[in-house]
Amino acid sequence: xxxxxxxxxxxxxxxxxxxxxxxxxxxxxxxxDGTGIAFRSLRxxxxxxxxRIVDYPREGSGYPRLLEQVRARLPIENPYxxxxxxxxxxxxxxxxxxxxxxLLGIVLCATFxxxxxxxxxxxxxxxxxxxxxxxxxxxLAPLLLGKYAxxxxxxxxxxxxxAASPRAMLRRLHDVASVDVTAEARRVEVPAxxxxxxxxxxxxxxxxxxxxxxxxxVEVVEVPAPHLxxxxxxxxxxxxxxxxxxxxxxx
Numbered sequence: 001x002x003x004x005x006x007x008x009x010x011x012x013x014x015x016x017x018x019x020x021x022x023x024x025x026x027x028x029x030x031x032x033d034g035t036g037i038a039f040r041s042l043r044x045x046x047x048x049x050x051x052r053i054v055d056y057p058r059e060g061s062g063y064p065r066l067l068e069q070v071r072a073r074l075p076i077e078n079p080y081x082x083x084x085x086x087x088x089x090x091x092x093x094x095x096x097x098x099x100x101x102x103l104l105g106i107v108l109c110a111t112f113x114x115x116x117x118x119x120x121x122x123x124x125x126x127x128x129x130x131x132x133x134x135x136x137x138x139x140l141a142p143l144l145l146g147k148y149a150x151x152x153x154x155x156x157x158x159x160x161x162x163a164a165s166p167r168a169m170l171r172r173l174h175d176v177a178s179v180d181v182t183a184e185a186r187r188v189e190v191p192a193x194x195x196x197x198x199x200x201x202x203x204x205x206x207x208x209x210x211x212x213x214x215x216x217x218v219e220v221v222e223v224p225a226p227h228l229x230x231x232x233x234x235x236x237x238x239x240x241x242x243x244x245x246x247x248x249x250x251x
Contacts, residue, residue: 021249024104025080026051026241029070029088032172033164034058038156042230045238049245060168063175067094075102081245083107085230086203087172090181096192097184104248105191107241110200110229112207113214114180137161146199148225148232156231185214192218193244195237197229219244 026049030036034056043051054073056066070091074080079102084092089111096106137157141149144157192215196208212220221240225233 021079023049023249024245025049025075025078026245027074027080027082028053029082029084029091030055031086031088032169032176033160034060034168034172035160035163037160037163038228038231040156041234042238042241045234046242049242056168058165058168060165060171062171063090063094063179067091071095071098071100074100078102079104081105081107081241081248083109083241084111085109086111086227087176089113090179090184093181093188094184096190097181097187099187099189103190105193105244106188107193107195107244108211108218109195109237110197110203110227111194111211112176112179112203113182113185113210115177116203116207143201144226144228145232146201146226148199148228153228153232182210182214185211186216188215191244191248193240194218194220195229195240196220196222197225197227198222199225200227200229202227 026046028036028039028042028051030039030053036053036055039051039053054070057069061069074082074095081104082092082095084106086109089108090113092106092108092111093113096103137154140157140161141154145153194208194211194215196205197203208220212218223229223233223236223240225236230237
């Protein structure tokens with residue numbers, strides 16, 4: 001009969017099981033509206049995570065100034081995952097390139113490194129003088145939601161636009177026409193996930209391919225969704241973000 005093994009029989013060099021790290025806090029950076037109101041469904045789909053929205057000042061600071069303001073509100077001691085939607089992509093890339101402490105990874109969603117539409121770039125001067133007006137949701141829904149334009153999602157657009165500053169949104173649109181963070185993207189070392197919306201009518205496929213070609217090791221996942229991926233398909237987005245965060249935490 002075999003003798004029962006002693007708990008210490010494996011000796012001092014036995015492998016020690018490693019405990020998974022706590023789940024990171026999810027820091028959400030909103031798109032052009034700057035409010036974060038539209039993150040409601042995504043946060044509800046990730047109940048096990050502590051999450052926080054970093055909204056933007058209503059005066060519509062340009063990318064350089066906004067970058068400073070966002071950095072000042074990031075966690076200092078706790079590990080976190082940075083999620084940037086559309087307009088926020090260049091902010092997330094610039095923050096990650098500076099290698100802040102406790103940043104475990106980044107998620108880029110329906111976004112870009114430089115102006116995603118040549119026509120928009122050619123209109124930079126015009127964007128400076130256009131009157132700032134609030135557009136009705138029914139005008140924007142086809143571009144932002146496509147076939148996912150349910151009454152609930154249209155109501156969400158209305159709520160978001162009502163809280164946003166039209167002047168600030170116009171200023172941010174000018175930022176998009178001028179931005180280029182390609183150099184910063186090459187310096188990103190933390191793990192990165194890019195969620196590309198297959199039905200995106202604002203940010204075309206080449207914008208995602210440029211991210212794939214520029215950022216070493218970025219994981220690109222295509223999601224059947226419109227530009228407002230995190231709203232129209234919050235369930236699928238949460239599934240991907242959850243898996244990514246769990247891998248970062250060693251779970």
